[in-house]
Amino acid sequence: MCLGIPGELVEFVQEHEDLAVVDVSGVRRRVNVGLLADEGLRPGDWVLVHVGFALSKISEREAQAVFDYLQGLGQPYADELDALRGSDIG
Amino acid sequence: MIREQQVLDRIERMRRRKPVVREERITLAHGAGGKATQTLIEAVFLEAFRNPMLAPLDDGALVRLGDGPVAFTTDSYVVSPLFFPGGDIGDLAVNGTVNDLAMCGARPVHLSAGFILEEGFPVADLRRITASMAAAAAEAQVTIVTGDTKVVQRGKADGCYVTTAGVGVVEQPVTLSASGARPGDAVIVSGPIGAHGAAIMLARDDFGIEAAITSDTAPLHAIVADLIKALPRHVRTLRDATRGGVATVLNEVARASEVAVVLQEDQVPVHPEVTGVCELLGLDPLYVACEGRFVAVVDGEHAGEALDTLRAHPLGAEAAIVGTVAADPPGLVLLRTAFGGTRVVDVLVGDPLPRIC
Amino acid sequence: MRFVDEYRDAGRARALAGRIAESCRPGRRYTFMEVCGGHTHTIYKHGLEDHLPSEVNLVHGPGCPVCVIPMGRVDDAIHIARRPDVIMTSFGDMMRVPGGSGSFLDAKAAGADIRMVYSPLDALKIARANPDRRVVFMAIGFETTAPSTAMTVLRAAAEDLGNFSVFCNHVMIIPAIKAILDSPDLRLDGFIGPGHVSAVIGCRPYEFIARDYRKPLVVAGFEPLDILTSVHMLLGQLAEGRCEVENQYTRVVPWDGNRIALSAMGQVMRLRPHFEWRGLGFIAHSALAMADDYAAFDAERVFDLPGLRVADPKSCQCGEVLKGVLKPWECKVFGTACTPETPIGTCMVSSEGACAAYYNFGRFSREQISAAAREPREASRP
Numbered sequence: 001m002c003l004g005i006p007g008e009l010v011e012f013v014q015e016h017e018d019l020a021v022v023d024v025s026g027v028r029r030r031v032n033v034g035l036l037a038d039e040g041l042r043p044g045d046w047v048l049v050h051v052g053f054a055l056s057k058i059s060e061r062e063a064q065a066v067f068d069y070l071q072g073l074g075q076p077y078a079d080e081l082d083a084l085r086g087s088d089i090g
Numbered sequence: 091m092i093r094e095q096q097v098l099d100r101i102e103r104m105r106r107r108k109p110v111v112r113e114e115r116i117t118l119a120h121g122a123g124g125k126a127t128q129t130l131i132e133a134v135f136l137e138a139f140r141n142p143m144l145a146p147l148d149d150g151a152l153v154r155l156g157d158g159p160v161a162f163t164t165d166s167y168v169v170s171p172l173f174f175p176g177g178d179i180g181d182l183a184v185n186g187t188v189n190d191l192a193m194c195g196a197r198p199v200h201l202s203a204g205f206i207l208e209e210g211f212p213v214a215d216l217r218r219i220t221a222s223m224a225a226a227a228a229e230a231q232v233t234i235v236t237g238d239t240k241v242v243q244r245g246k247a248d249g250c251y252v253t254t255a256g257v258g259v260v261e262q263p264v265t266l267s268a269s270g271a272r273p274g275d276a277v278i279v280s281g282p283i284g285a286h287g288a289a290i291m292l293a294r295d296d297f298g299i300e301a302a303i304t305s306d307t308a309p310l311h312a313i314v315a316d317l318i319k320a321l322p323r324h325v326r327t328l329r330d331a332t333r334g335g336v337a338t339v340l341n342e343v344a345r346a347s348e349v350a351v352v353l354q355e356d357q358v359p360v361h362p363e364v365t366g367v368c369e370l371l372g373l374d375p376l377y378v379a380c381e382g383r384f385v386a387v388v389d390g391e392h393a394g395e396a397l398d399t400l401r402a403h404p405l406g407a408e409a410a411i412v413g414t415v416a417a418d419p420p421g422l423v424l425l426r427t428a429f430g431g432t433r434v435v436d437v438l439v440g441d442p443l444p445r446i447c
Numbered sequence: 448m449r450f451v452d453e454y455r456d457a458g459r460a461r462a463l464a465g466r467i468a469e470s471c472r473p474g475r476r477y478t479f480m481e482v483c484g485g486h487t488h489t490i491y492k493h494g495l496e497d498h499l500p501s502e503v504n505l506v507h508g509p510g511c512p513v514c515v516i517p518m519g520r521v522d523d524a525i526h527i528a529r530r531p532d533v534i535m536t537s538f539g540d541m542m543r544v545p546g547g548s549g550s551f552l553d554a555k556a557a558g559a560d561i562r563m564v565y566s567p568l569d570a571l572k573i574a575r576a577n578p579d580r581r582v583v584f585m586a587i588g589f590e591t592t593a594p595s596t597a598m599t600v601l602r603a604a605a606e607d608l609g610n611f612s613v614f615c616n617h618v619m620i621i622p623a624i625k626a627i628l629d630s631p632d633l634r635l636d637g638f639i640g641p642g643h644v645s646a647v648i649g650c651r652p653y654e655f656i657a658r659d660y661r662k663p664l665v666v667a668g669f670e671p672l673d674i675l676t677s678v679h680m681l682l683g684q685l686a687e688g689r690c691e692v693e694n695q696y697t698r699v700v701p702w703d704g705n706r707i708a709l710s711a712m713g714q715v716m717r718l719r720p721h722f723e724w725r726g727l728g729f730i731a732h733s734a735l736a737m738a739d740d741y742a743a744f745d746a747e748r749v750f751d752l753p754g755l756r757v758a759d760p761k762s763c764q765c766g767e768v769l770k771g772v773l774k775p776w777e778c779k780v781f782g783t784a785c786t787p788e789t790p791i792g793t794c795m796v797s798s799e800g801a802c803a804a805y806y807n808f809g810r811f812s813r814e815q816i817s818a819a820a821r822e823p824r825e826a827s828r829p
Contacts, residue, residue: 002446002485004699006449024369024370024448032598046450048699050591051565052298060698063450065697069676077463104783104786113553117553296564366448370565429456429495433491443543446592
């Protein structure tokens with residue numbers, strides 16, 4: 001449920017403290033950031049957008065966590081990844 | 091697994107049954123180009139008008155008049171808003187008609203233009219529309235030789251509708267049909283997809299989304315003529331990917347030719363902004379309309395040549411081979427996803443609706 | 448796209464698929480439920496099951512807001528929408544959902560003013576622009592979407608906007624999971640937890656699942672690599688005999704959720720004593736209504752509603768599908784009487800409904816499709 005799309009916060013809208021412009025792949029929309037008032041958002045931050053609201057601030061550090069987890073799977077994973085990349089069928 | 095296959099076979103039989111219109115009223119889905127449109131056309135129009143020239147339901151018909159075959163087509167334009175980034179209803183109407191003729195392998199020659207105008211419509215807007223029609227006609231080297239005007243009461247139409255007919259001559263004998271695809275053929279799209287539909291969605295401003303997307307509306311007769319000239323015996327099918335997008339067109343081809351079409355997701359050209367709009371609204375670019383892109387099915391042996399020919403034309407600079415034709419399972423479009431999986435790309439029921447879930 | 452493309456990498460997927468296959472004990476069958484319809488959509492859209500060994504079986508859960516909305520509520524909404532003074536606003540998802548007598552699309556064709564919006568804030572904009580009309584927002588969704596509705600109502604209250612109201616159908620995921628866990632005919636080995644709901648409610652509310660029901664749960668992101676990783680994490684828990692709530696989606700989901708979102712929901716909405724879920728029946732404390740302080744914005748109090756309960760069609764087995772007891776194709780009417788054109792059950796309506804996803808994307812045997820997709824790969828290279 002609940003389509004959520006990552007977007008980059010570009011700027012805050014002057015007249016509304018809760019509104020900011022978010023960029024998704026070159027596409028811009030005004031988004032309400034009231035749910036993230038605690039987060040100290042700044043332009044350049046990435047947020048998850050759902051129905052016109054920023055629902056969560058995306059953590060750059062944690063975004064690596066999945067890849068760290070995969071690396072942690074050990075040599076067989078790394079070997080297979082290399083083999084697949086080398087064979088150009090990826 | 092045997093039981094599952096039995097169920098699937100039963101469904102496939104159901105799908106091939108004669109279509110029936112169940113609704114008591116026309117809904118927007120009937121005009122969206124998907125299953126509901128197909129059903130309406132087959133169960134109401136084809137049922138009433140059935141004849142061998144109409145039956146293939148191609149973009150236009152080849153009729154015999156005098157010496158040689160003449161391509162003949164008609165179309166109506168009801169776009170809202172009338173003016174949008176990259177074009178307006180005027181050049182859309184001319185290009186759309188030209189393209190339908192081009193898809194029959196014909197050189198477009200003459201067009202008609204009928205206008206249904208709403209009481210109160212600004213004459214200045216009408217002049218703007220006719221000016222852009224004239225410019226588009228000049229570019230496509232066609233003449234608008236006849237026309238018609240009707241005015242309806244305020245509220246009975248949305249500003250301005252345009253209907254057209256077009257005739258073209260077939261100079262190079264080719265056999266083009268949605269039923270012409272064969273296993274081993276290659277599927278080519280002439281450029282990045284979905285820009286027209288995305289531009290219109292943004293121009294309506296229902297969703298508060300802004301992006302630098304302009305409609306791809308363009309006349310395709312010249313690039314198609316190049317392709318046919320280069321490969322007169324190896325082009326099987328040409329379709330412009332309008333309503334319902336590339337996915338719908340390919341489903342028509344798969345069904346008519348009794349073949350499978352296998353697409354490679356990572357080969358399908360889509361501009362990043364169109365991807366962005368689609369991600370935000372939960373849409374699939376394969377179903378978003380184009381007005382200046384076409385799908386060509388060509389002999390697989392000559393796919394590289396076809397691609398080079400298309401890329402040599404400015405409208406085909408970003409053309410790409412996006413898939414191939416296989417024998418099984420017939421009637422289906424499959425997508426090999428960038429993630430390495432496979433899924434079915436079916437015909438939509440109605441308009442692709444933006445979703446939040 | 449950043450935070451998207453890197454999680455759709457086929458090479459990583461294949462390498463991970465190898466590790467997943469290794470983690471399965473031969474002969475053992477693993478059944479995991481992805482609770483959330485968004486996950487179902489991702490699984491089908493990316494053909495994710497092609498990366499899973501035959502030992503791993505994914506069943507699709509009830510986390511699809513439009514799939515669980517009972518027909519009577521759709522009828523009530525259409526009843527409101529038919530009033531000439533009303534503009535009904537709704538997400539696109541709702542438009543095709545059948546009530547007892549037609550859908551929003553049918554009502555629109557018959558003259559009702561029903562408009563699609565991207566955000567509840569857009570409904571508010573329509574209310575401001577049409578002061579002589581009454582604008583109603585058809586609120587659907589789980590805890591992901593409810594805070595947006597709550598924030599919109601708070602805004603409407605601050606502006607004292609008298610012509611705006613909400614027809615509140617927000618539902619909550621935990622009671623639904625509990626209903627599934629209590630269902631006698633279900634055998635699950637673990638859950639793939641809903642990522643975006645968890646961005647709001649956090650991970651703690653799931654702890655009872657691990658503690659009391661001894662089922663592992665991994666809160667998962669929505670990209671295909673997220674889901675594959677979560678499957679690997681679940682298999683890891685089972686292999687090690689652990690039974691915990693883990694968070695795979697740490698880039699988005701804080702362990703404690705979103706405090707502001709929860710408090711906005713708490714302020715504007717209250718728990719309903721019970722609510723009917725399509726296919727699952729009445730579930731206690733499973734949905735939200737507008738709080739008394741915001742009665743002026745509550746369409747249920749602003750308008751007279753028929754409020755009739757409409758029984759699900761007898762032939763429809765959406766309930767069994769939602770609970771994961773039946774695969775979509777095992778339903779008696781699947782694909783014949785019930786198709787995306789003529790949906791009988793809600794699972795066939797939403798593109799994230801299990802039946803529609805299976806019908807549209809997965810209807811054909813995997814062997815057949817994989818064979819067709821493999822052979823022409825080389826020919827497609829320019």
